[in-house]
Amino acid sequence: MSVLAACSPVETVLGGSSLNSRYNDEQPSLSGDGRLMAFVSDRQGGRNILVYNLEERRFIDLPRLNRRNAIAESPSLSYTGRYLVYLSSDRGIPELRLYDRAVGQSQSLLSLYQGWVRHPNISPDGRYVTFESSSRGQWDIEVFDRGAGIELDIPNGRPVVSPSP
Numbered sequence: 001m002s003v004l005a006a007c008s009p010v011e012t013v014l015g016g017s018s019l020n021s022r023y024n025d026e027q028p029s030l031s032g033d034g035r036l037m038a039f040v041s042d043r044q045g046g047r048n049i050l051v052y053n054l055e056e057r058r059f060i061d062l063p064r065l066n067r068r069n070a071i072a073e074s075p076s077l078s079y080t081g082r083y084l085v086y087l088s089s090d091r092g093i094p095e096l097r098l099y100d101r102a103v104g105q106s107q108s109l110l111s112l113y114q115g116w117v118r119h120p121n122i123s124p125d126g127r128y129v130t131f132e133s134s135s136r137g138q139w140d141i142e143v144f145d146r147g148a149g150i151e152l153d154i155p156n157g158r159p160v161v162s163p164s165p
Contacts (some may be wrong), residue, residue: 010046019052031154036060040073045072049086051101063104083126085109087117089108095118096117096131102151109144117142117146125135128135150158 004047020132021043028039038051048066052059060081061112067074068091082101084109110117115135122129129144 017030019057027074029075029077031073031077031081031086033081035135036077036081038077038081039073040075047073049073049075051077051081051084060101061124062099062101065099065104065106067106074118078122078126079124080153080155082153083122085120085122085129094118098129098146100124108149124153126150 006083021041023041023043025039025041025043028037029083035053035055036051037054037056038049041050042048043050044066046066047068049062049072050059051062053095063080065084066091067088070088072086072088073094075084075086075126084099086099087098088106089095094117096109096113097106098109109129113133113135115133116136118119118132120129120131127148127150129146131142131144132139133142134140
């Protein structure tokens, strides 16, 4: 067993190979295969999401994920980390977004959604996103189906087996 720590007085610049930094790192989320870890950090001067490859001990480049003047939080990774669901706020209201690492694009999942959202979580195959919603005047659990036509996060062409309830 090994433990990675992220509390050190030594500054680490993004792009270095060390996870330790003098910055605030929080809200960690592991990919289903345990290779990647997404987390929120203020290393770049704002609340951004970073992804770290635990096996290779290096940060993953995420073009067009973090937007200037937007706060990103609550990351959740699919099985291999292809899909990353998170909350982003640049107007004071959290927006549920999905980032596809295969194409380097981020998109809003709930355009014109009425209500606040929090605590998103993506299924291992990337098809379903659960979150809490206040659209009915109280916090309820919602399930968003991205549809049968999406490309699933299936490693080596095999279906991801979700644990039984």
